[in-house]
Amino acid sequence: MPNPIRVTAIIAGFCLLGLAGCSHSGPYPDTVSVSAVYVDQAPPPRPRVIIPPAPSSIAVWIDGYWNWTGVQFVWVDGFWDPNPPRTQHWVRDRWVQSNRGWYRQPGQWHAAPRGRRR
Secondary structure, eight states, rough: OOOOOHHHHHHHEEEHHHHHHHHBBBSSSGGBBBOOOOOOOOOOOOOOOOOOOOOSOOEEEEOEEEEEEESEEEEEOOOSSSOOTTEEEEEEOEEEETTTTTEOOEEEEEOOTTTTOO
16 A cells, blocks of 8 residues: 555645646736747737727737747737736737847736826
């Protein structure tokens, strides 16, 4: 019969490994906390996008972005956030050129400037 303490420790270890792979800095797929990946080419221009109607008056459009797969850029569609933070505004992601190449700065929520609300 297996030792129950050892089995529990093994299960807990696997759970921690699973959680380690979920290190988001927010509930949005484009805000995953990762080290910068440098690319030797600029991303393509942003495509023209037809934004669908908002699902509600408080929804905020989260712009799409170019993601680097390690081989090529792939466009990730934007979406409506139906329940955004009330005191913040979305700053879309951007690609930044540095002396090491291009890297993606993910979009994120920022405190809204004083006197400005959505």
